Amino acid sequence: MRRGTRGTTYGRRGGALLAAAVAAALAAGCTSGPGAREDGRSPESTASPATPSGHPGSVLAVKVDNVRAARPQTGLEAADVVYVEPVEAGLSRLMAVYATGFPESVGPVRSARESDLDLLRQFDRPTLAFSGAQSKLLPLIDRAPLRAAAPDEDSDAYVRDEDRPAPHNLYVRPGRLMAEPPGADALTTGFRYGDAPEGGRAVSSRTVRYPSASFTFTWSESRDRWLVGMDGDPARTADGGRLAPATVVVQHIDVRESEFHDFRGNYSPYVESVGSGQAEVLRDGRVYEATWKRGGATDGTDFTARDGERLDFAEGQVWVVFVDSANSAAKP
Structure with a gap:
């Protein structure tokens, strides 16, 4: 497998930037409304995304926006696997999975969906970077065997690009979520790599x-x-x-x-x-x-x-x- 560039080491930004990131994060993800609110919080039962620890051997999965306003995306070329998923209104969203290397940043980051939880069960306690989720979905994320890493007031892993329109401008820096890439052994996808088969x-x-x-x-x-x-x-x-x-x-x-x-x-x-x-x-x-x-x-x-x-x-x-x-x- 290909190896990418590792992310930067962990650091903490000033209070003003953190406050701005929190306020902006609340607007990210899918459309909010009564009974289906997206508040961008990190589930209470999971580790804080401000601590770049992750779980030993776990991959990083990032939900990535894929509407026209979100392109070109950042960091997709460094992913080991990119899943393309159908979402509302006949559109698509991406899930980029990283194990052998981290780019400096990935995004724009968007919200999680229910089917993401089953898809991620194939990995050993993965870290999921996402902008938030509908309020009724958050309890399921709380109980899922993963480390949820949505923006919160303690995290400097997320930044906004002021030159792009919200909510298509939230980016995550993998090196501030996890100390280092876990390596190819964490890719428990079932995929096998080798010579081309006969036929086709x-x-x-x-x-x-x-x-x-x-x-x-x-x-x-x-x-x-x-x-x-x-x-x-x-x-x-x-x-x-x-x-x-x-x-x-x-x-x-x-x-x-x-x-x-x-x-x-x-x-x-x-x-x-x-x-x-x-x-x-x-x-x-x-x-x-x-x-x-x-x-x-x-x-x-x-x-x-x-x-x-x-x-x-x-x-x-x-x-x-x-x-x-x-x-x-x-x-x-």
């Missing part, structure tokens, strides 16, 4: 469509990577480069309504990441029809080819795009 078919690009968002992955022979496009535009890093994973997984899953909704009555989609189903694995300019299986919430996800053999991924970053198996628009 050559493909130049693959497009996945959500009701209000789209992703295109175009093979670059010169870079040996899949160039990411979002909503018809090249997906770029903060410094102008291209987001380019080595492996892309289009994972067909069941999507149901979460128990939680915003003040408009829009229920959050719940991604059923435990179970089994069909998938397509893109690597080395080819697509492989596959089957995925995740036996329980604490398990990673195994991928096998049509002949039943294990399907290895290419070394490097992996993007997993969750699509509703009932949504024919997501299929080729």
